[in-house]
Amino acid sequence: MLFAVLLCLLAALLTFIVSCRSSQSREKPLPPGPSKLPVIGNVHQVPRLQFWKTMADFVDRYGPIVSVKLGQQQLIVLGNQTIARSLLDRKNTKYNSRPHLRVAERAWLGPMVALMPYGPEWRTYHLMQTAVLSSRAVRLYDKIYSTETTQLLHDLLSTNDYPPRIYRYSSGLAYAVAYGMRMPRGDEFEISEINEIALKFFLAAQPGYWSVDDFPFLRYLPGFLTPWKSYAAHVNQIISDGFQRAYSNALQRDSWSWARVLAEQETLRALPKGSISFVVGELWAAAHFSSSNMLVALIRLILYHPEEVQRAQEELDSTVGVQRLPQLADLDNMPYVRAFIREALRWLPSSGTPHASTEDDEFMGYRIPRGSMVVPHYWFVDMDSDVYMNPLKFRPERFVNDPKLPLRTFGFGSRICTGQYFAQNSFSMVIMRLLWAYNIRFPDYVDTEAEPIGQLEARIFTMNEKPTEAVFTPRSGAHRELIEQAYASLDSVDDALKPLQSIKVNIPKSF
Structure with a gap:
């Protein structure tokens, strides 16, 4: 009798094993x-600061959709726009979440729309941000854009x-739109503070670094074995203090102001x-960090494309002349300048934020497990030869x-950048x-042949190289004089922000 029972149990076990193997073979x-190596996967192949x-x-080597395993975390890297749109736009409900970045979560102990x-809860906080950053709302920001860019032009008269x-x-x-005060000098404490917040949190949220x-089981180790906990606590203190002080x-x-x-x-x-x-602070930090990196990289792009720059300048001259400074409304009459801007945005991708899959999926004959970190690689997304002819050529036309x-610079699906209209x-x-x-x-002393244009993509994408030296020369005495006149009559912050008072914010209670 006992033998018969054991035989039945053994048969059941063998049936289970065969069933599992059969299921795996069909998967x-x-x-x-x-x-991949056992346990660690590809961790040994991904240097911490070169994710x-x-x-x-990997995309160059394995194709436009790549599987990478970092420890227990499954990554799916998307290397062209068609695939990214198919998953992140058309299957948005399966890919609209975010992965757990545990150091970032400890470093930012408040709501953060980008990583939530x-x-x-995400919908509530997202609605708060879109209330002041919708396409309709940002039409009212022209005066503050004009004030701050006028100062930028004036600052560059005296330095390269x-x-x-x-x-x-x-x-x-x-800072002006977030908190209602201008930063005219450039050495204000708030500017150094937001630089510190942005850089330290960017490291906390860097995929593959921690x-x-x-x-994830490492989070249960004692404090002396987890230096990331003290780093996260340090960053959280800086963020919490800085945001609360600016808000108050x-x-x-x-x-x-957004805060008010x-x-x-x-x-x-x-x-x-x-x-x-925290909601306002996130917008402040994101608006500063992404914009400053893209604009510094823009100068390098301008330096390497003098013919396209000259054509844009000719259109500006015929449309605007030297009687006034250009305004956003002028873009309606400048198709080439509009195209130059869009091509520059295509060439200046940010790293973006990974998505997370909320359920198992299949695509192109491959499986994408639930909980995967899905990473659109924006350099490849905006350099997709199936979308753009000769994508590695800077061609505004x-x-x-x-x-x-x-143009997918600002992301995909419901997680597209909240501030896309403001930033653009x-x-x-x-x-x-x-x-x-x-x-x-x-x-004159820079050897422009020493760094061929073919290396540009990596330099722009990583955003961590030393900026290229440049010389800024006013295009004429009339241009210089007009800049000086415009700077002398700059609007006060109250006047520059006055149009924004007509923004209607009506957020229904949903929490």
Whole structure:
């Protein structure tokens, strides 16, 4: 009797094993990728500070959809626009969440729309940000764009050291709309503070950098074995103190600001204490960090494409002349300048934020497991030869010939960048006015042949190289005089922000 029972149990076990193996054999494979070691996967192949470069190498080697395993974390890297749109746009409901980045979560102990998993809480905070950054709302920001870009033009009359002037512009613009005060000098404490916040949090959120993101069980180790915990606590203290101080100060001012308009919303008063300061602070940090990096890289792009720059300047001259500074409304009459801006955005991708799959999926004969970190590699997305003819050529006319060409600089699906309209208008105003005002050239002592244009993509994408030296020369005495006149009559912050008072914010209670 006992023998019969054991025989039945053994038969059941063998049936289970065969069933599992049969199921596995029928299961679709993961996308191609580098060979993996047991337990650690591909961790040994991904240097901590070269995540994006390594992913680019993998796409070059294995194709437009790549499987990478970092410890326990499955990554799916998307290396062209067609695939990224198929998954992240058309299957948005399966890919609209975010992966757990555990150091970032500890470093930012407040709501963060960019990293928050999809759900009711995310929708509430996202609605708060879109209320002041919708396509309709940003039409009212023209005056503050004009004020800050006028100062940028004036600053460059006296120096060729452009990165600090660009940082002042981007952080000053962001601080003015977030908290209702201008940063005219560039050495204000708030500017150094937002630089520190952005850089330290960017490291905390860097994919592939922290072992605990790849091996979540490490979070249970004691403190002396987890230095990332003290780093996260340090960053959280800086962020919390900085955001709360800026938010409290904004509420003491009479100026319009994101902080003030959200604080006055009755429906938001039930939110956890400090939530609004984090929502506004996230916009402040994102507007500064992404804008400053893109604009510094823009100068390099301008230096390497003098013929396209000259054509844009000719259109600016015929449309605007030298009686006034360009305005955003002028873009309606300048198809080539519009195209130049879109081509520049195509060439200046940010690293973006990974998506997370919320359920198992199949695509192109491959399986994408639930919980995968899905990483669109924006350099390849915007250099897709199936979408753009000769993608490695800087050709603004491609957008003249086909104004409907897609541009995915700001992301995909419901997780597209909240500030895309604000950022695009800011970027457009800076490009227009820089090209109108200045001839931007390499210094005579720089060997432009030493760094061939073929290396440009990696330098722009990583955003961590030393900026290229440049000389800014006013295009004429009339241009210089007009810049000086415009600077002398700059609007006060109250006047520059006054049009924004007509923005209507109505957030229904949904929490």
